[in-house]
């Protein structure tokens with residue numbers, strides 16, 4: 096009887112030499128594994144690595160003819176040979192704290208035929224990794240972070256891309272928004288991905304360029320806050336070279352350029368939620384990390400004046416903002432994200448191939464389908480919760496916002512692709528209490544466990560500062576622009592020091608011009624060259640473990 100399955104590819108197994116030792120090297124196409132072990136292990140070696148080395152094909156960076164350095168070549172006394180029959184395999188090696196390094200090993204073959212057989216077999220199997228990018232468009236911000244973007248790309252990233260056979264078009268930006276504007280003009284179809292070298296601000300530029308371009312091409316009106324945005328299928332890679340690098344850190348686990356380059360080369364794919372921010376019916380910005388009013392808005396405002404300080408500007412400004420201790424009055428309304436599996440304080444963190452993200456996005460899709468069919472009434476106007484008060488900070492985050500300053504982030508259990516954002520409200524509190532709340536971002540203690548902190552998992556929210564509400568009810572003829580910056584008097588306690596102008600919104604490190612805004616989450620609108628936080632113990636679909 097004929098089998099429906101194609102014949103299993105044959106296993107290639109040869110004795111090759113590695114560092115002058117005989118090695119049994121096996122390529123198993125069925126299991127997609129390359130492995131090798133020394134045949135007569137040197138003393139001491141056999142005990143530490145009895146099983147040899149096994150590398151999944153998915154983690155091979157490149158395979159090529161070996162470049163033999165002259166000293167080694169001479170020492171082998173093989174000068175008479177015109178060409179060494181040796182090939183080099185580069186592969187990913189995992190280090191501590193999610194850091195990856197590119198390791199290489201060179202195998203020598205006894206004859207030319209065996210050499211070509213191995214090279215061909217390895218090339219063939221790598222060709223099957225069709226999700227890997229072949230052509231990338233790279234934008235470098237030469238002024239981000241410590242101004243080392245260009246150097247980082249040239250020294251740490253470009254050699255890896257070239258070894259992996261990736262073609263690149265590189266643009267070093269000449270002004271702010273150069274990358275964003277350029278993305279409206281270039282033929283993006285030509286590329287398998289866009290890479291940005293810089294911080295969250297640079298990523299935000301690329302994000303705006305790509306999302307904007309896709310909406311334009313598909314005739315979606317981005318000024319409509321309820322528009323169903325078209326997804327971007329072209330992936331974005333981030334080479335961290337900025338001040339906070341939170342998008343990179345929270346999606347890869349570390350802000351390390353070489354690690355990011357390797358994730359790009361392997362063709363990783365991580366879907367990511369994006370929030371749109373509107374004022375009435377005008378589009379303002381997209382956000383993927385922090386949309387913050389009050390404390391983080393003020394930190395940004397003061398830090399912009401000290402850009403020359405580099406990444407330290409945020410600490411200086413954070414200290415100053417902490418000392419000024421302002422609170423802002425207004426009203427926050429939101430709708431909960433009912434489809435999500437998790438909740439902000441369940442301590443279940445988002446990991447690679449996250450179960451919560453997959454299930455939640457599936458449930459959201461089903462909910463949207465039933466609503467579109469009209470079989471269920473639309474929940475446009477019900478289930479709104481409104482909270483009025485005085486706030487030290489209003490933060491909306493659609494991912495954890497983990498970064499080197501706060502390795503677990505602003506909302507440790509937020510999910511990258513569940514279609515929701517965590518809305519954190521820090522009400523007026525004493526300076527000491529606010530400090531206690533801030534310090535908890537640097538340890539494993541729960542930063543939400545305070546009577547003045549609330550957190551909700553939402554699908555959208557609106558914020559209206561106090562003066563805007565008054566304006567709406569009083570309906571004066573003073574234009575909103577003129578009124579926007581009027582000092583706001585704390586109504587309950589005239590002597591409490593709350594009499595200052597509004598804060599501003601910090602949207603992924605960029606300021607927003609309006610204070611009255613509405614935000615909505617768009618589930619998995621974009622994709623990154625990342626895989627989320629890897630942790631073997633957490634990758635169990637059935638029983639996602641707790642880590643915090």
Ligand SMILES: CCCCCCCCCCCCC/C=C/[C@@H](O)[C@H](COP(=O)(O)O)NC(=O)CCCCCCCCCCCCCCC
Nearest residue numbers: 294295296337338339340341385409413417501533603604
């Ligand atoms: C006492 C120590 C308290 C440490 C609290 C740390 C909380 C850090 C949370 C960071 C969230 C980051 C969210 C990401 C935002 C970025 O998109 C965005 C843009 O990044 P880019 O410049 O790379 O383009 N970055 C930012 O807006 C910067 C936010 C950084 C905030 C730093 C706040 C430091 C606070 C220091 C308070 C010191 C009080 C000392 C009292 C004795």
Ligand SMILES: Nc1ncnc2c1ncn2[C@@H]1O[C@H](COP(=O)(O)OP(=O)(O)O)[C@@H](O)[C@H]1O
Nearest residue numbers: 239240268269270271293294295296297337338
């Ligand atoms: N060539 C350039 N000159 C000036 N500003 C630029 C240039 N390229 C990008 N930018 C802007 O620099 C800002 C900060 O960039 P980013 O890479 O995030 O650095 P950082 O993390 O230090 O803030 C972004 O708003 C971006 O639009």
Ligand SMILES: [Ca+2]
Nearest residue numbers: 368493510515
């Ligand atoms: Ca989310």
